[in-house]
Amino acid sequence: MNRDWLKVGIIWAVLTALGEVAVVTWRMFPEGYTREYEVVDEAYILLMVLAVPVFMFMITMLTYSVIKFGSREQPTEDGPPMHGSNRVIVAWLVITSALTVGILINPGFVGLSDIRGEESSDMVIEVEGQRWSWKVTYDNGIVTTDELIVPVHTRIRFDITATDVLHSFWVPAFGTKIDAVPGRTTELYITTERTGTGEEDLNLRVQCAELCGLGHARMAMPVSVVGEAEFDAWVDEWLAAESAAAEEG
Amino acid sequence: MRALIRAVSGGAGGYVIAAFVTSLITGGSVSDGVPVTFGYIFALLGWLHGIGVWNAWAREWFGLPPKPDNAKGWTRYFTFSTDHKVIGSQYLVTFLVVFLVGGLMAMVIRLELAGTGEGFIDADTYNKVMSMHGILMVAVAVAAVLGSFGNYLVPLMIGADDMAFPRINALSFWLIPPVAISLLSAPLLGSFEAGWTAYPPLSVVAAGDGQLLFNMGVITFGLSSILGGLNIITTVATMRAPGMTWGRLPIFVWATFSASLLSLVITQFFAASLVLIHLDRVAGTTFFGAAGGGDALLYEHMFWFYSHPAVYIMVLPGFGVALEVITHFSRKPLFAYKAVVGAFLTIVGLSSLVWAHHMFTSGMAAYLHAPFMVLTEAISVPTGVIFLSAVGTMWRGKLWMQTPMLLAGGWVFNFLIGGITGLFLADVATDVQLHDSYFVVAHFHYTIIGGSIFGLLAAVFFWFPKITGRMYNETMGKIFAVWVSVALALVFIPMFWVGVNGMNRRVNDYQQDLETANNFISWMALLLGLSFVLFAVNLVWSALRGPKAPDNPWGASTLEWQVSSPPPEHNFPLLPEVVGHPYDYGVPDAQHAVVGGSAKSED
Ligand code: HEM
Ligand SMILES: [Cu+2]
Ligand SMILES: [Cu+2]
Numbered sequence: 001m002n003r004d005w006l007k008v009g010i011i012w013a014v015l016t017a018l019g020e021v022a023v024v025t026w027r028m029f030p031e032g033y034t035r036e037y038e039v040v041d042e043a044y045i046l047l048m049v050l051a052v053p054v055f056m057f058m059i060t061m062l063t064y065s066v067i068k069f070g071s072r073e074q075p076t077e078d079g080p081p082m083h084g085s086n087r088v089i090v091a092w093l094v095i096t097s098a099l100t101v102g103i104l105i106n107p108g109f110v111g112l113s114d115i116r117g118e119e120s121s122d123m124v125i126e127v128e129g130q131r132w133s134w135k136v137t138y139d140n141g142i143v144t145t146d147e148l149i150v151p152v153h154t155r156i157r158f159d160i161t162a163t164d165v166l167h168s169f170w171v172p173a174f175g176t177k178i179d180a181v182p183g184r185t186t187e188l189y190i191t192t193e194r195t196g197t198g199e200e201d202l203n204l205r206v207q208c209a210e211l212c213g214l215g216h217a218r219m220a221m222p223v224s225v226v227g228e229a230e231f232d233a234w235v236d237e238w239l240a241a242e243s244a245a246a247e248e249g
Numbered sequence: 250m251r252a253l254i255r256a257v258s259g260g261a262g263g264y265v266i267a268a269f270v271t272s273l274i275t276g277g278s279v280s281d282g283v284p285v286t287f288g289y290i291f292a293l294l295g296w297l298h299g300i301g302v303w304n305a306w307a308r309e310w311f312g313l314p315p316k317p318d319n320a321k322g323w324t325r326y327f328t329f330s331t332d333h334k335v336i337g338s339q340y341l342v343t344f345l346v347v348f349l350v351g352g353l354m355a356m357v358i359r360l361e362l363a364g365t366g367e368g369f370i371d372a373d374t375y376n377k378v379m380s381m382h383g384i385l386m387v388a389v390a391v392a393a394v395l396g397s398f399g400n401y402l403v404p405l406m407i408g409a410d411d412m413a414f415p416r417i418n419a420l421s422f423w424l425i426p427p428v429a430i431s432l433l434s435a436p437l438l439g440s441f442e443a444g445w446t447a448y449p450p451l452s453v454v455a456a457g458d459g460q461l462l463f464n465m466g467v468i469t470f471g472l473s474s475i476l477g478g479l480n481i482i483t484t485v486a487t488m489r490a491p492g493m494t495w496g497r498l499p500i501f502v503w504a505t506f507s508a509s510l511l512s513l514v515i516t517q518f519f520a521a522s523l524v525l526i527h528l529d530r531v532a533g534t535t536f537f538g539a540a541g542g543g544d545a546l547l548y549e550h551m552f553w554f555y556s557h558p559a560v561y562i563m564v565l566p567g568f569g570v571a572l573e574v575i576t577h578f579s580r581k582p583l584f585a586y587k588a589v590v591g592a593f594l595t596i597v598g599l600s601s602l603v604w605a606h607h608m609f610t611s612g613m614a615a616y617l618h619a620p621f622m623v624l625t626e627a628i629s630v631p632t633g634v635i636f637l638s639a640v641g642t643m644w645r646g647k648l649w650m651q652t653p654m655l656l657a658g659g660w661v662f663n664f665l666i667g668g669i670t671g672l673f674l675a676d677v678a679t680d681v682q683l684h685d686s687y688f689v690v691a692h693f694h695y696t697i698i699g700g701s702i703f704g705l706l707a708a709v710f711f712w713f714p715k716i717t718g719r720m721y722n723e724t725m726g727k728i729f730a731v732w733v734s735v736a737l738a739l740v741f742i743p744m745f746w747v748g749v750n751g752m753n754r755r756v757n758d759y760q761q762d763l764e765t766a767n768n769f770i771s772w773m774a775l776l777l778g779l780s781f782v783l784f785a786v787n788l789v790w791s792a793l794r795g796p797k798a799p800d801n802p803w804g805a806s807t808l809e810w811q812v813s814s815p816p817p818e819h820n821f822p823l824l825p826e827v828v829g830h831p832y833d834y835g836v837p838d839a840q841h842a843v844v845g846g847s848a849k850s851e852d
Contacts, residue, residue, distance in 0.1 A: 029749060043678035181545055
């Protein structure tokens with residue numbers, strides 16, 4: 001019996017080590033562009049790191065039992081009458097509770113406060129979802145419906161609402177989302193950290209993530225994170241074009 | 250068969266007359282909301298009347314002698330039979346068929362997603378197929394194990410001759426065919442695009458009346474669940490054979506009992522939320538419309554107050570099957586029996602306090618995030634006990650690797666993946682990214698298929714000899730068990746990856762760079778779908794031609810194996826007497842029950 005435990009222990013340790021190496025080296029998440037994305041990525045990896053030993057323990061127990069104790073023939077005798085001693089049960093409960101409390105603290109509470117961050121922003125952008133497009137209104141009055149352009153190294157608050165049905169404002173490369181609810185304004189904070197454009201990276205898009213009917217899949221618009229100078233130039237150009245249009249009209 | 254013909258004509262007649270009369274009164278078209286609603290209600294009454302509720306039951310209320318339909322042979326499956334074994338079989342066949350239909354729809358979904366762009370179906374059809382697949386499969390997961398095996402086995406396992414309320418039992422089954430018909434015909438009326446979750450405002454504003462049939466079908470299904478739950482609870486509480494104490498109940502009975510507690514208590518919340526949607530659609534109320542002062546988030550709270558615990562209605566019976574199979578096929582007592590029972594009851598309690606983990610990104614108040622995260626993750630402790638029991642029972646046992654045991658092993662593996670990935674969705678910091686992405690699709694398929702469907706499959710093979718009196722083909726069974734498990738991983742593991750890489754759920758198109766992965770998933774889905782051809786062939790062929798099964802092919806200890814296969818009409822010739830624990834394998838001279846006057850020991 002002790003031999004069995006020894007073997008299980010060794011297999012488990014090896015599988016766990018391999019699993020941990022895989023989890024840490026093979027980053028499942030593609031590149032992101034915000035501070036929030038890093039919080040998500042780190043929380044994800046931490047959960048993976050904690051999940052690997054648990055997963056491997058169960059897998060080891062399961063496969064070891066099948067290979068070592070299993071048979072194709074009907075057994076002629078019974079196994080040992082182990083009903084499960086209280087010590088084993090209590091130990092199991094203590095370990096699983098400790099693990100649960102552990103992940104509740106980190107990434108649980110730690111991640112929760114990290115992902116929210118400070119309730120202050122350098123810029124407020126209003127977003128309105130309607131079937132099946134997005135309307136973006138900047139605090140300087142610029143309105144766009146075909147792209148979202150934001151400056152890098154900026155903390156932005158999105159004020160989000162919807163006019164018809166539920167939608168959800170999700171930029172996969174920003175790492176977070178919130179629903180657009182008719183009759184309410186929901187808030188989402190992000191801090192941009194890297195530049196990029198929706199043409200290069202398909203995850204730089206505002207994607208509706210809440211089923212809204214026929215055009216739901218295509219309710220998307222590209223996002224660009226640009227340098228501050230470039231952003232200012234874009235704003236000036238836009239405002240100039242607008243006043244030119246106003247003079248003409 | 251006469252009853253069935255009466256029922257169909259009663260249903261059709263009820264619909265036509267009620268819809269027509271209502272349309273005359275309202276002055277609108279027969280396909281408007283109000284006529285459809287009344288049409289459905291009277292169709293349901295006409296159907297029930299025809300199938301035998303009047304003859305076998307309601308006549309009594311008017312002082313008339315009841316006229317039960319005493320059909321024998323295979324025709325009794327088409328009557329208002331009150332035999333729990335007939336009802337269990339009716340449930341089983343019905344839900345296996347629904348399961349295969351839902352599976353075909355999954356094939357359609359995957360065919361469309363095999364490439365980017367609009368493929369062979371348009372967006373509207375996609376949404377309908379996706380919604381239909383979802384609601385049919387949810388119904389299967391809720392009722393397939395509980396309704397079929399719960400009905401068939403609970404009375405046998407506790408040593409009773411039938412359920413506590415046999416006629417309510419028949420009623421809860423005969424409510425199901427109208428549900429199937431209304432759900433399957435809903436897309437014909439249009440506006441069947443809000444998914445199985447039916448979130449307003451979409452479900453309220455969409456044009457066409459398919460949503461109405463969806464609402465009424467699901468409400469009827471809820472009624473059936475509530476009646477079924479009530480019946481199982483009462484049966485377990487009052488019909489146990491002498492000596493069958495609570496501490497000696499087979500674990501499958503505890504599992505169905507716990508799931509029934511949930512269905513009795515929570516189902517009305519889904520029904521109530523759909524009634525409000527219905528009123529918003531046909532009566533002009535605005536419970537969920539912002540313009541009229543309503544709130545869409547109210548629906549989400551009501552809906553998930555049912556639908557989260559509902560996942561435990563789906564998986565608890567699956568837990569029961571898996572542990573039942575593992576203990577018999579390991580020839581060891583169930584490890585930590587009492588702790589498992591405690592875990593079941595803790596899950597029942599906790600599961601109704603975690604619903605808002607589905608709403609971390611809904612815009613609900615931020616102070617609700619932390620408590621719902623804590624409560625949700627707390628469920629992993631009782632769930633962990635079930636895993637302890639599974640591997641503890643197998644450890645050093647005499648494992649007999651027949652098909653049911655292979656599938657029970659698959660249950661452990663797949664539900665483990667479902668459970669662990671659930672933590673990523675319970676954690677707010679990861680959920681804000683993963684919510685509504687394909688990561689979720691992969692996760693819930695692992696929990697539902699792992700927890701509920703693998704339980705169903707194991708149960709089908711394990712109790713097949715008992716129910717049909719014939720053996721299934723073991724080689725085909727084993728090939729199927731391995732095939733389905735491997736294909737499942739090939740389909741759903743890559744879905745986690747596409748989700749993390751930015752693909753959102755409920756879409757008929759996606760970004761170009763995920764085409765290769767999706768194409769692979771679709772081919773593997775076909776492989777998975779094909780495994781069920783083997784499953785169906787095995788069952789149908791064996792039920793008709795398989796070799797005769799002995800009474801107890803597995804040498805199992807519980808009561809259902811101590812009677813003939815299939816069991817006699819009234820289950821036990823003499824009242825059995827329970828004298829010991831159900832799973833005392835390896836305990837010298839242990840005995841579970843004395844049946845038919847003569848002692849039967851475990852082996
Ligand atoms: C052959 C096996 C299956 C495959 C390939 C499959 C595939 C899928 C896919 C791709 C979706 C997502 C559709 C979308 O988001 O656009 C989906 C949704 C869903 N599936 Fe399955 N599925 C299978 C079996 C099952 C089973 C056995 C169940 C439950 C018993 C189930 C329950 C659901 C539910 C509840 C939804 C959600 C529908 C909604 O979002 O409203 N599926 N399935
Ligand atoms: Cu949408
Ligand atoms: Cu839930």
